[in-house]
Amino acid sequence: MTQRIAVLPGDGIGPEIVEQAVRVLRALDLDLEFVSAPVGGAAYDLHGHPLPPESLALAKHASAVLFGAVGDWKYDTLERALRPEQAVLGLRRELGLFANLRPAILYPELAKASSLKPEIVAGLDILIVRELTGDIYFGQPRGVRVLEDGPFKGEREGFDTMRYAETEVRRIAHVAFQAAQKRRGQLCSVDKANVLETSQFWRNIVIDVAQEYPEVELSHMYVDNAAMQLVREPKAFDVIVTGNLFGDILSDEAAMLTGSIGMLPSASLNGSNQGLYEPSHGSAPDIAGKNIANPLATILSAAMMLRYSLGAPVQALQVEAAVQQVLADGLRTADLYEAGTTQVSTSEMGDAVLKVLK
Ligand code: NAD
Numbered sequence: 550m551t552q553r554i555a556v557l558p559g560d561g562i563g564p565e566i567v568e569q570a571v572r573v574l575r576a577l578d579l580d581l582e583f584v585s586a587p588v589g590g591a592a593y594d595l596h597g598h599p600l601p602p603e604s605l606a607l608a609k610h611a612s613a614v615l616f617g618a619v620g621d622w623k624y625d626t627l628e629r630a631l632r633p634e635q636a637v638l639g640l641r642r643e644l645g646l647f648a649n650l651r652p653a654i655l656y657p658e659l660a661k662a663s664s665l666k667p668e669i670v671a672g673l674d675i676l677i678v679r680e681l682t683g684d685i686y687f688g689q690p691r692g693v694r695v696l697e698d699g700p701f702k703g704e705r706e707g708f709d710t711m712r713y714a715e716t717e718v719r720r721i722a723h724v725a726f727q728a729a730q731k732r733r734g735q736l737c738s739v740d741k742a743n744v745l746e747t748s749q750f751w752r753n754i755v756i757d758v759a760q761e762y763p764e765v766e767l768s769h770m771y772v773d774n775a776a777m778q779l780v781r782e783p784k785a786f787d788v789i790v791t792g793n794l795f796g797d798i799l800s801d802e803a804a805m806l807t808g809s810i811g812m813l814p815s816a817s818l819n820g821s822n823q824g825l826y827e828p829s830h831g832s833a834p835d836i837a838g839k840n841i842a843n844p845l846a847t848i849l850s851a852a853m854m855l856r857y858s859l860g861a862p863v864q865a866l867q868v869e870a871a872v873q874q875v876l877a878d879g880l881r882t883a884d885l886y887e888a889g890t891t892q893v894s895t896s897e898m899g900d901a902v903l904k905v906l907k
Contacts, residue, residue: 552859553582555611557604559589560633561832562842562895563617569844569899570615570851573871576906577855577864584611588640589619589633589832599631600639608640608825613858615851616640616827621834637827641681646817646825647717648724649679649796650853653783653803653813658876662808662885665780670806675786676732677803678725679796680718681817684747685711686793711747713792718751720820722758725790729765735787737768739775739795751792772799779803804829811843811884814850816857824858826850836883840894843882845872848902871905 556571558564571583586592586604593599599619608614619633629635640646653675655663660671688710696702722738729736738755740748752769759767770778772795778785779802791799804813813829828846836842849872856865880901881890893901 551580551582552612553584553610554854555604555608555614556583556585557588557608557614557616557636558585558591559587559617559619559636559832560591560621561618561834561837563589563591563619563832565837565840565895566828566842566844566847567615567617569895569902570847572899573848573868573902573906574615574851574855576903577861577867579855579859579861579864581859588616588636590621590624592636593624593627593631593633597631599633599636604636605639605643609644611823613823613854614640614644614825615847615854616825617847618828618830618832620832633832637825640825641817644823644825645682645819646823647680647682647820648721648818649677649681649800650724650728650816650818650857651677651679651800651804651813651829652849652853653677653800653807655807655809656812656873656876659807659809659812659885661887663806664808665783665806670783673783673806675783675803676728676788677796677800678721678728678788678790679800680713680721680790680792681796682793683713683717684793685709688712711745711794713747713751715750715754718754719758721790722755723761724818725788726758726762726765729788730762733787734764735766735768737770737775737786737789739770739772739789739791739799741772741795742769743771747792755790775799776802779806809843809885811846811882812849813846814853816850816853818857822858824854826854826858840896841883842895843884844895844898845882845902848872848899867906868902871902874905875901 655673660667742748852868855861
């Protein structure tokens with residue numbers, strides 16, 4: 550059966566990098582159909598909204614969404630609901646994308662790009678599974694109120710609500726255990742159970758879900774310690790699962806271990822294997838339209854799509870191996886160029902990956 554991919558290139562370098570990922574997907578022996586639609590600032594310019602109903606409908610009915618990036622400084626003065634970023638927030642909400650998967654892989658060839666010592670990070674391969682639709686980011690009530698008692702009586706206070714329902718913890722735990730099953734079989738659940746009720750509840754549920762995955766080795770770590778261990782001995786981790794707030798911070802920390810923003814893919818999944826796949830970086834308006842952006846994060850996002858939404862794990866490995874090969878061949882886009890390597894453009898990097906695949 551033909552699987553439909555919604556292609557949402559967005560703004561800035563989005564169209565250039567997405568084009569290369571689509572070329573790679575087309576080159577595989579799979580029955581895929583590609584339908585494009587505008588999102589972000591590009592959609593605002595055309596239709597007056599960053600996520601027009603037609604683009605949303607396309608995404609909802611597709612097997613997977615390939616997303617470029619959205620945003621440009623020229624939209625900064627628009628009211629919040631019309632800003633380009635609302636496209637990705639709206640898609641997460643409307644598609645129920647509760648699980649964010651961000652691998653942090655440092656290919657040995659790029660070890661020097663990291664600010665850490667090569668021996669600490671070379672060969673790094675970890676996966677952060679972040680819950681994306683719950684926690685303190687969405688908990689109610691929230692706001693500013695006047696205190697009626699206590700030492701600050703009569704003053705205003707700002708407040709938010711940290712919360713997780715059992716179902717929310719169970720489903721993200723299942724995603725993380727299943728990801729660990731497909732990797733080295735180690736899962737570290739990160740929380741702050743020594744202080745937070747929500748975290749203790751999270752930990753209890755994760756321990757319960759673990760009974761269904763006896764082959765996965767489960768450990769727990771407080772978030773402050775996890776932040777330290779990620780820079781001390783990052784290769785000790787395989788899969789990390791954590792809530793929205795802690796995951797937001799730790800996934801950026803892990804991303805920076807690799808030092809190369811143009812290399813990091815991501816996937817956001819719902820309960821029916823539908824997913825949105827995008828590079829972890831933004832729309833890079835400073836280099837847009839110059840054919841110099843690194844398309845590899847987007848190509849690696851397409852590989853994640855093959856693995857998690859399209860049921861094509863063999864092709865996912867082929868694409869990942871092709872990316873590794875072009876790096877081993879010394880090809881680099883401008884962001885990663887150093888003496889002794891060969892600088893290539895966005896489209897030439899796409900050509901090189903295709904050549905290896907064929
Ligand atoms: P950015 O990630 O776009 O760029 C940061 C720096 O990294 C820039 O110097 C850029 O040139 C470089 N860079 C990023 N991707 C690259 C690539 N593939 N190849 C080579 N270099 C690359 O972050 P920013 O500058 O803070 O934000 C720019 C715009 O992107 C803003 O409007 C922001 O809101 C938006 N943004 C969107 C997303 C998204 O669509 N999910 C995520 C983050 C930022």
